[in-house]
Amino acid sequence: MSLAFEEVCKALEIQPGATREREAVAVRIIELCRRGERSPARLTERVLTEAGLSPMMTVAAPPNGRVCRSPETQSSRPNL
Secondary structure: OHHHHHHHHHHOOOOOOOHHHHHHHHHHHHHHHHOOOOOHHHHHHHHHHHOOOOHHHHOOOOOOOOOOOOOOOOOOOOOO
């Protein structure tokens, strides 16, 4: 649960001092756990999806600024 909590807060850019927002995330994660979900990855994905943020949008670009794509989504164009 704590891993999912930290990942969600990081993805939503919720600062440590944002008590209300952090509590809302914690309450939702706890609720999902009570319903049986235990996977940190699925907890994170579910909360981010409910918040209107696709989990794929949370992947940071590498230092060179180029976005890496999976083979399924790569186009024939090179990354510029």
